[in-house]
Amino acid sequence: WFPSYDFPDDKATSEELITVEAGETAIGNGELLETTENADGTRTFHYKMPVAHSSYLTSFVVGKYTKYSNTYKNIPLGFYLYSTGDLPVGFTVLPDGKTTLPTAYARTKNMLAVYEQLTGVDFPFNKYDQTVVADFQFGGMENITVTTMADTEIFFTPEGNVLDLVSHELAHSWFGNLVTCKNWSELWLNEGFATFMEAAYREKVFGREDYLRKIREDAQQFMAADAVSRNRHGLFFQAAKPDEDLFNPNNASITYLKGGAVLHTLREQVGTENFWKAVNVYLNRHKFQNVETADLRRAMEEKSGADLGWFFDQWIYDAGYPKLVVKHAYNPKTKTLNLTVTQTQAANAKTPSAFRLPMKVEIDSANGAQTETIEIKKRVATFSFKTSGKPTKIRLDADEKIPLKTVKYL
Ligand SMILES: [Zn+2]
Numbered sequence: 453w454f455p456s457y458d459f460p461d462d463k464a465t466s467e468e469l470i471t472v473e474a475g476e477t478a479i480g481n482g483e484l485l486e487t488t489e490n491a492d493g494t495r496t497f498h499y500k501m502p503v504a505h506s507s508y509l510t511s512f513v514v515g516k517y518t519k520y521s522n523t524y525k526n527i528p529l530g531f532y533l534y535s536t537g538d539l540p541v542g543f544t545v546l547p548d549g550k551t552t553l554p555t556a557y558a559r560t561k562n563m564l565a566v567y568e569q570l571t572g573v574d575f576p577f578n579k580y581d582q583t584v585v586a587d588f589q590f591g592g593m594e595n596i597t598v599t600t601m602a603d604t605e606i607f608f609t610p611e612g613n614v615l616d617l618v619s620h621e622l623a624h625s626w627f628g629n630l631v632t633c634k635n636w637s638e639l640w641l642n643e644g645f646a647t648f649m650e651a652a653y654r655e656k657v658f659g660r661e662d663y664l665r666k667i668r669e670d671a672q673q674f675m676a677a678d679a680v681s682r683n684r685h686g687l688f689f690q691a692a693k694p695d696e697d698l699f700n701p702n703n704a705s706i707t708y709l710k711g712g713a714v715l716h717t718l719r720e721q722v723g724t725e726n727f728w729k730a731v732n733v734y735l736n737r738h739k740f741q742n743v744e745t746a747d748l749r750r751a752m753e754e755k756s757g758a759d760l761g762w763f764f765d766q767w768i769y770d771a772g773y774p775k776l777v778v779k780h781a782y783n784p785k786t787k788t789l790n791l792t793v794t795q796t797q798a799a800n801a802k803t804p805s806a807f808r809l810p811m812k813v814e815i816d817s818a819n820g821a822q823t824e825t826i827e828i829k830k831r832v833a834t835f836s837f838k839t840s841g842k843p844t845k846i847r848l849d850a851d852e853k854i855p856l857k858t859v860k861y862l
Contacts, residue, residue: 456507458694460632461742463504471496472514479532479583480512481505481596501596503577504740506632511595513583524561530581531557534603556606556614557582559657563619566656567626567649572732576630576739580622590699592617594624594646616650616666623649631735634742636692640768641743643704644687644711651712664852671713671855675773677705684771684802687711688745713855714767720853721763721810722756730755745769762808772803773856776828780861782842789815789843791835793828806831809857811849817841823850 470478474493482501489495499512513532520531560582564575581598588602599621606614627645647670655663678684681702685691687710692698698707719727734743734751749764779792791813799805809828814821819840826835848859 454507454510456510458507459635460506460508461634463506463632463740463742465504466501466510468499468512469496470499470512470514475516476514477517477519477532478512478514479517479530479581479598481510481598483578503596505596505629506742509594509596509629511593511598511600513585513598513600515585517583520557522561524564524575524580527564527575527577528579529560530579531560532581532583534584534586556618559615560618560622562657563622563653566653567623570649570652570656570728570731571626571735572728573626573630573735573739575625577625580625582618582621592621594621594628596629599624619650619653620646623653626735631738631741631743634744636694636698637689638744639689639692639698640687640707640711641745641748643707644715647708647712648715651716667713667716668852668855670709674705674709674713675856675858677702677709678772686771686802687714687768710856717767717854717856718752718760718763721760722752722758726756727752766804766807767856770802770804772797773858774807774809774854776848776857776859778846778848778859778861780843780846782839784842787839787841789837789839789846791826791837791846793833793835793848795828795831799831807857809849809854811853812851813837814845814847814850815839815843816845817843 466481468480470480471490471494472478474495476495478497480497480499482499482503485498485500487495487497516535517532518535520533522529522531560580564580568574577597579597583598583600584603584606585600586603588600590602591605592599592601601617601621605617623646624642627649628642633639633641651663651666651670654666683702685706687706689703689707697703722730730751733755734748737751738747745764745768749760753760774795775797777794777796779794781790782788783790795806797803806829811826811828813824813826813835815824815837817839822837822839824835824837846861849857
């Protein structure tokens with residue numbers, strides 16, 4: 453039992469004294485101050501985490517472990533693999549000849565550098581360990597300074613998924629551990645950002661197309677879950693309860709997948725440069741403290757100079773997403789294209805009847821392509837464009853600023 457104030461809004465330092473059997477290792481939060489060999493053959497590990505943190509980030513892992521060490525700047529990095537027989541499982545050779553250890557962890561240093569560069573905030577703690585455990589209830593858990601990962605995720609999933617898991621948990625060092633959601637209704641600030649940062653890392657190392665693919669797949673997975681959901685709610689989840697239901701597939705698809713996709717749309721709305729400047733303000737202003745959605749909105753408004761009330765209302769506090777039906781009519785005499793965009797999502801107390809959707813429209817015709825900028829504001833919106841010829845193809849939001857939508861062309 454761990455008697456504690458089990459709510460994220462009161463941070464405290466922690467200290468762990470863990471006695472284990474001979475041959476076992478204990479990995480705790482923060483710095484290992486000392487290891488004591490006891491007369492009865494047991495060993496006691498003494499860890500101290502001098503930076504205040506929420507109680508849910510407290511952890512320790514015990515087992516027969518082999519440690520692989522590395523450093524990033526002056527930060528020690530540890531990779532702990534448990535042993536089965538003589539060899540640590542990290543040396544398992546995969547069918548393609550690679551070993552699991554470098555596959556899972558080789559990018560950690562690069563991820564630290566990318567996240568520091570994107571956020572403008574140095575890694576906030578004095579060590580980063582990653583441990584692999586058996587029979588874990590989650591894929592990974594961002595326990596402070598020592599992420600815990602399920603062996604099933606590290607060893608038995610495709611390489612790309614492992615990369616996303618490692619980058620996701622590391623991102624929590626900034627989003628979740630440095631600034632922490634104030635209550636469980638605001639959990640999306642932790643998980644939406646960690647999911648978005650998976651894509652942001654991919655953009656830096658693999659390029660924009662891979663970033664968009666990740667965002668698109670997350671958005672589509674969310675919409676598939678939403679279609680069969682009986683408990684639809686906004687990213688801000690008023691009725692959130694501090695139990696395992698927070699992470700059931702329905703709630704996780706909102707908090708993680710919709711959260712990541714909405715942060716992408718926010719980035720596109722305010723512009724990439726403003727977005728990262730605002731992220732920097734948000735992290736620095738609230739470091740080692742707790743945050744709520746209003747804090748993110750304030751930072752984004754300050755750096756963009758725009759009122760984002762409508763954006764946060766429809767994407768964070770409301771539920772659902774727009775389902776667009778597009779009709780077109782072309783007048784060859786006047787060379788005019790008329791577009792009618794109808795929002796067909798079922799409107800209710802949680803879902804807006806009309807989302808506000810600024811986007812680009814690409815129109816191809818035999819005489820060339822053109823791009824128009826529109827802002828859909830009403831349930832039924834009409835637009836008129838002069839074109840150079842009869843349109844052969846019309847595409848809304850071709851640059852995928854708003855992945856959370858469906859579009860049907862009639
Ligand atoms: Zn997470």
